Amino acid sequence: MANIVRLILFDFLRLITLAMIIAWLLFYLINRILVANIFAYSAEFGFGFYVLTGALTLLTGLAAVLSQTINAARAIPVDSLRYE
Numbered sequence: 001m002a003n004i005v006r007l008i009l010f011d012f013l014r015l016i017t018l019a020m021i022i023a024w025l026l027f028y029l030i031n032r033i034l035v036a037n038i039f040a041y042s043a044e045f046g047f048g049f050y051v052l053t054g055a056l057t058l059l060t061g062l063a064a065v066l067s068q069t070i071n072a073a074r075a076i077p078v079d080s081l082r083y084e
Contacts, residue, residue, distance in 0.1 A: 005066070013061065
């Protein structure tokens with residue numbers, strides 16, 4: 001069961017990390033280009049903001065994927081095939 005959980009978890013964490021990097025770049029570009037030119041005052045986001053959002057995103061994704069993976073690994077395939 002541990003191998004199944006680890007394989008699925010690493011695959012999803014890799015996808016979550018890729019999505020975070022893309023989102024960070026888009027947010028940074030939109031914040032620098034559009035918001036600075038439209039509004040007189042704009043908020044400056046430091047490196048800590050990106051680290052905090054990344055950590056919260058990874059923890060949320062980890063919890064969601066881990067719970068579903070453990071439920072799927074504990075399931076008995078015969079029970080689900082019996083009702084199909």
